[in-house]
Amino acid sequence: MADYEERRSLLGDGDEGSSAGRRTAGRPMWAICDPSHLLHRVVVLLFMCFLGFGSYFCYDNPAALQTQVIQDLNLNTAKFMQLYAWYSWPNVVLCFFGGFLLDRIVFVVVFKRFHCVQVIFAAGALVNHFWLMEAGRFVFGIGGESLAVAQNTYAVNWFKGKELNLVFGLQLSMARVGSTVNMNIMGWVYSKVVDLVGSPGHTALGASLLIAAVTCLFSLICALVLAFLDKRAEKILHKEEGKTGEVVKLTDVKDFPITLWLIFIICVGYYVAIFPFIGLGQVFFIEKFNFSPAEARAVNSIVYIISAPASPVLGLMVDKTGRNVVWVIIAVVFTLAAHMMLAFTFWNPWIAMSLLGVSYSLLACALWPMVAFVVPEHQLGTAYGFMQSIQNLGLALIAMAAGSILDNRGYLVLEVFFCTCICIALMAVVLLYFVDYLRGELHFPHSPLFPFPYCHRFISLVMPYQ
Template sequence: MEGVSSRENCINASTSDIFEEIEPNTCSYACCHPRGSCHRFIALFFMCWLGFGSYFCFDTPSALLDIFKRDLNLTSTEFSLFYSLYSWPTVILCVVGGILIDSVFGIRLGANIYMCITLIGQLCFATGALFNVFWIMVLGRFIFGIGAEPLAVAQNNYAVLWFKGKELNMVFGVQLSFARLGSAANFWIMESVYEWVEQYYKGYECLGIVLYLACISCVVSMICSLILGFIDKRAERILRRNENSVNEVIRFKDVKGFNSNFWLITIICVAYYIAIFVFISLGKGFFMKKFNMSPSSANKVNSMVYLISSVGSPVLGLVVDKLGKNLFWTIMAITSTLCAHYILTFTYWNPYIGMVFMGTAYSLLASSLWPLVSLIIPEHQLGTAYGICQSIQNLGLAIGTIFAGMIVDNYGYLWLEIFFISNLGVALIASSVMLYIDTSTDGSLNMTPSQRERHQQTLLAAKVLEREKLISAGVTSSASSQDLLQPNSDFHIRNRYLSRIGAPLPSHYDINMKGLAYRALR
């Protein structure tokens, strides 16, 4: 067994050496090396399709609402269970799923497991419809939620792993765009699919077959998850990630150590998304009542946020990548959304104006806010961090939806809009506090790309210097023999020499390199 292991290590090392010899500015490097731009965007293609199936299938009941009620003889209360039994468990499952990704499964296995659970849930949902067994359908949606929400956490982790320090803001925008396209595609095609199947089957059997056809999107996502896992495994071998990591494990008590900026981001997520998603859920009635629109016209206006975000998110993400200043863009997005709600509430301007403002601002916030988590939280805790964000966001949306419905029933849409504006005020205050804290410290959350690169090089040089001082002073009592006997790679030795002669370190030099990870310094 030792011989086999050593042969595998030799193969891995020789493979890595081959790729290290490829010139960085060649076509071969761009397409074949994991750090190459073309190769990374191939991985992004599969990342986007990884989540497409879950977003497509999630909105199937809404797209076929009247058909569900008619073919299955459901009441509105029974129909609402398809969403409530999806949403409420995710308040806990996102956190648990994130911890399992960080501590147990890893990204690749976690993504495959959660995608498989999502597919099983959708198959169960379709089977219940085919045989008109309501409890099986409800169980299917519950299982679907167990897989779909943690899958989004895995998708975020993949994005950070492959694009941190590069085009991360744009990548989050592209993923958001693909998610919105998945939701929109469901509304565009499912009714036509039902009409086609209805030529051969009737009633709940027809609905069940249509839901089975929707499962195809999850099968495609499952295949993409497996391919992405293979690509990432290859990248791990070539980049020697296991050699360059300290294998730190997340513990639930570590959550208490998340700094104040992380919790401020969570507050912004909850307060801002209430003003977007809860508004959209009740927007049709608002536009019909205030602007005397027909149901179809109100639906078109209400869909503008999704339509604009599907196109604008990648573009605005690229802008944020090039210019940096994530906190500035976050504050701009919240302020623009406030203006949009003000226009819709207190003027009778064409509602498309306010919705275009809102859609653009939503795209900008999603592209600038979510990447901030990766600048605050260590990589080995990112799954947990994103899981907490999504869990608290789901809880806030669930409570916010109930509260908004009560406001409409008792006080009307004017007070509903005031409720949304108040939430945006909370988000604006939280983002302003973040800016104040960041300005008072190192300003790392609101830097331009060049400033962040210089800042990271300064931190790396300081870390190397501190290590040298501690070693020369003999301060290694708390370091284990395993730490002290770690071999330094040629890459680390070269950069150590550069730092000692005062040369700037490369921007891609990872501060979590094993050669620099001494427990005595923690």
């Protein structure tokens, strides 16, 4: 029975489609070639995970080389953070349309090709033209978050069911491997290039970034294979026959439930306090804690180092408990505590950053799969696209604001600003818990771990129509 349910969760009526595929072929398939078999799905998952490796490796190239970029190109912090803002700006629009198109066609390869023009960013450093580096980040960003939308939607299509949180965790784990390798290897790559060219400067910086761009070619190969496997599964399992006939429209956005909008707010409020902070973290640890550049890079990357192995484990835990909303609350509270430690204490930052790494992994495993529970399946691409679009709007604005705050007010005010963003996310997730209690839309059991154990009774008294 369990095997039957597992097969039905794969691309619709897996058993019937698989049988039809076998009859069409006239002979049984090997397990690794059968899209309804677990072994084949494991292979697909492998390519899904590697799909984002190059993207995440190159995304944080500026953070890994923050000191070098600022010194070699003679920039201030606000100008440096423009590299992150320019990455996010195109995705304010393209993530939404990317998700909209994904409900109809496989477009992941097209956007992955945009990723490979990371070389423009490297070329800008080589010739010492910062505007060209900004243009490179803009073009690189065209494919970045749209690729993440494709990755998320592929995960739901292949693994919707009890293992979905684990799959999201595995994807995040591999993405964080890319970020971790970037954080810890790019400084070494830069030093080796300096040895070759004879002195530090924009030439050494550009050559280092050009070497990093090679990782995008690896991810492009994974995108090609994944697109082929997905199309092949549609044919073998006759996925088209099971479609509802519903057509995705841009006007579907107005029909999104309030729970989805609260998920959007949580996403923005949380992530704007993570990625811009990591982008500025290297100099922060050098100036406040007197770390060496190597030590600063190491502690700045601990969030990624922890999330790589922790994400699958935490994803499995969320799968087993099913209390996604509660886990998101815990993650947001722990993140707020970590930022407050960094802002107001001189405790060893490894403590706060380790806590930040665990909470970041937990939130990603619990938050993103919730979208699949609150919108119809034919709108998943649109919902994930809109979520990424709003997230990138927040990241672009906060990246510019963070650079300006740091130049004018310093790190303490910047950390208070990040704490405020986390508090907004915390208010949204608590409201999400209340709304879900009243509507039951997320279908998650109400947890005794919720920090206010008498809220159920209170809501029942003040909202008798529930």
